[in-house]
Amino acid sequence: MSDAPTLLVMKFGGTNMGDSRAIRHSASLAGRSVREGVRVVVVVSAMAGVTNQLLQLADAAQTGDIATANDEIAAMRTRHFTAAQELGAAPDSDTVREIREMHETLRQAVYGVYLLRELTPRSRDLIVAFGERLSAPLMTLALEQSGVRAHHVTGGEAGIVTDTHFGNARPLPTAYARIKDRLSGLLNAGVTPVVAGFMGETEQGALTTLGRGGTDFSATIIGKALGATEVWAWKDVDGVMSADPRVVKDARNIEVLSYGEVMELAYFGAKVLHPLAVTPLQESGIPLRVKSAADPDFPGTLVQADPHDDARHPVKAVTAIRNVSIINVTGAGVLGVPEVVASLFTAIARENITLLMVSQSSSMSNVSLAVQSLYAERTVSALRAAVSGELKVEEQPGVAVLAIVGSGMRGQKGVAAKLFGALANDEVNILMISQGSSELNISVAVEDAQVEHATRAVHGAFALQEVAGSV
Numbered sequence: 397m398s399d400a401p402t403l404l405v406m407k408f409g410g411t412n413m414g415d416s417r418a419i420r421h422s423a424s425l426a427g428r429s430v431r432e433g434v435r436v437v438v439v440v441s442a443m444a445g446v447t448n449q450l451l452q453l454a455d456a457a458q459t460g461d462i463a464t465a466n467d468e469i470a471a472m473r474t475r476h477f478t479a480a481q482e483l484g485a486a487p488d489s490d491t492v493r494e495i496r497e498m499h500e501t502l503r504q505a506v507y508g509v510y511l512l513r514e515l516t517p518r519s520r521d522l523i524v525a526f527g528e529r530l531s532a533p534l535m536t537l538a539l540e541q542s543g544v545r546a547h548h549v550t551g552g553e554a555g556i557v558t559d560t561h562f563g564n565a566r567p568l569p570t571a572y573a574r575i576k577d578r579l580s581g582l583l584n585a586g587v588t589p590v591v592a593g594f595m596g597e598t599e600q601g602a603l604t605t606l607g608r609g610g611t612d613f614s615a616t617i618i619g620k621a622l623g624a625t626e627v628w629a630w631k632d633v634d635g636v637m638s639a640d641p642r643v644v645k646d647a648r649n650i651e652v653l654s655y656g657e658v659m660e661l662a663y664f665g666a667k668v669l670h671p672l673a674v675t676p677l678q679e680s681g682i683p684l685r686v687k688s689a690a691d692p693d694f695p696g697t698l699v700q701a702d703p704h705d706d707a708r709h710p711v712k713a714v715t716a717i718r719n720v721s722i723i724n725v726t727g728a729g730v731l732g733v734p735e736v737v738a739s740l741f742t743a744i745a746r747e748n749i750t751l752l753m754v755s756q757s758s759s760m761s762n763v764s765l766a767v768q769s770l771y772a773e774r775t776v777s778a779l780r781a782a783v784s785g786e787l788k789v790e791e792q793p794g795v796a797v798l799a800i801v802g803s804g805m806r807g808q809k810g811v812a813a814k815l816f817g818a819l820a821n822d823e824v825n826i827l828m829i830s831q832g833s834s835e836l837n838i839s840v841a842v843e844d845a846q847v848e849h850a851t852r853a854v855h856g857a858f859a860l861q862e863v864a865g866s867v
């Protein structure tokens with residue numbers, strides 16, 4: 397960064413909000429910049445594990461198991477009370493009262509699901525967003541305790557107005573002016589806004605969520621709205637790594653990535669960022685920094701507009717999506733008819749299912765589609781309905797998609813050969829192959845049981861442990 401930042405949006409994820417110690421440390425990271433005269437907006441995720449717990453208890457209520465749902469809510473309340481107490485909240489404080497009231501509202505919402513035995517995407521969103529609504533007051537408390545004036549708001553109160561795609565909502569163009577309007581007052585008054593991430597609300601005021609991992613997206617939406625100097629996503633890793641460090645022990649931090657590269661990585665399973673997180677930053681060119689909360693002075697990964705290529709190392713990272721199914725559509729001759737292929741894709745689009753990979757045999761007797769196994773049944777039914785018995789539609793489960801990513805592979809010869817060679821040496825069978833015309837990635841479908849050692853083999857073959865981060 398050449399100039400000192402004037403406004404930073406800082407995102408803290410579930411791990412960095414996991415307990416009172418983690419929250420106090422996160423608050424100290426934000427406080428450090430505030431004390432240096434930087435205006436900071438803090439965006440928080442739910443305490444680690446809470447989002448999954450909320451999803452599970454909502455399902456329990458829907459199936460009639462209200463006792464389990466209530467036990468989970470009680471355990472969650474204890475966890476938030478404990479954190480508040482450890483952060484110094486008195487039993488009669490605003491924070492404790494707010495946490496108590498929110499759990500009561502949550503209990504009522506879950507009871508409604510139990511009575512109706514119905515969990516709509518809209519009610520699931522309302523329930524699942526309580527995690528972030530509950531962690532925001534804890535961050536405010538920690539900031540106030542460290543001498544930073546702070547005030548928390550929900551995503552809707554912060555101005556994040558979205559469409560009505562519950563569970564996967566997108567900001568409306570009007571959101572940006574509204575966010576600026578809502579948050580500037582606090583910032584101008586010297587108050588640090590704490591925004592509950594992951595959520596927005598419709599024009600009618602119904603709560604929406606932005607998809608799993610959506611707090612990254614909340615932060616970049618706010619960053620764009622306020623014209624932030626940078627957006628900082630604090631993580632439990634050094635930055636974006638050359639592979640998932642849980643799978644590849646010697647994965648290295650990548651110093652610089654382009655928006656496009658990060659999107660490919662996130663799309664192909666690198667859980668480190670939400671796939672759409674960089675999209676709000678693309679037009680304005682605002683950089684995103686992925687930083688380690690454990691090592692705040694380490695520069696982490698800078699994500700920016702320009703590619704930063706190193707001709708010697710065209711591939712920057714290897715990543716994988718697990719739990720994938722290949723859907724094979726076969727039927728000699730029929731698939732050669734353009735209308736038939738069009739009807740397959742129309743059926744998929746109608747179901748709003750994301751295709752991870754597509755390939756068609758040149759004899760036109762087979763089309764293979766890779767989808768997350770979660771959507772396999774729906775995909776098979778939709779395709780069978782679309783081709784009405786003329787073609788065979790079958791699921792092949794137990795697949796994973798492995799991708800190598802890097803803008804430097806554009807026009808480079810031998811990259812695919814090296815990938816296939818590494819997989820062959822490791823006795824990994826390739827089920828499908830695809831390369832986008834942008835040449836930012838090459839992806840292959842392999843058996844899920846082989847994906848971890850395949851990832852390590854590919855990481856080694858491209859010598860990522862030696863070069864990533866040293867560009």
Ligand SMILES: Nc1ncnc2c1ncn2[C@@H]1O[C@H](COP(=O)(O)OP(=O)(O)O)[C@@H](O)[C@H]1O
Pocket residue numbers: 408409410411412441609630631632633635636637638639640641642665666667668669713715
């Ligand atoms: N290429 C990668 N680089 C860094 N982390 C990765 C990568 N792929 C997967 N991960 C995983 O992503 C995790 C961080 O993402 P996440 O837990 O969603 O962050 P947070 O909740 O703190 O925002 C890491 O613990 C790591 O295991």
Ligand SMILES: N[C@@H](CC(=O)OP(=O)(O)O)C(=O)O
Pocket residue numbers: 408409410411441442447448527593594607608609610611612
């Ligand atoms: N809590 C939400 C949103 C989120 O972004 O969380 P995290 O930052 O912990 O990945 C989720 O689990 O999906």
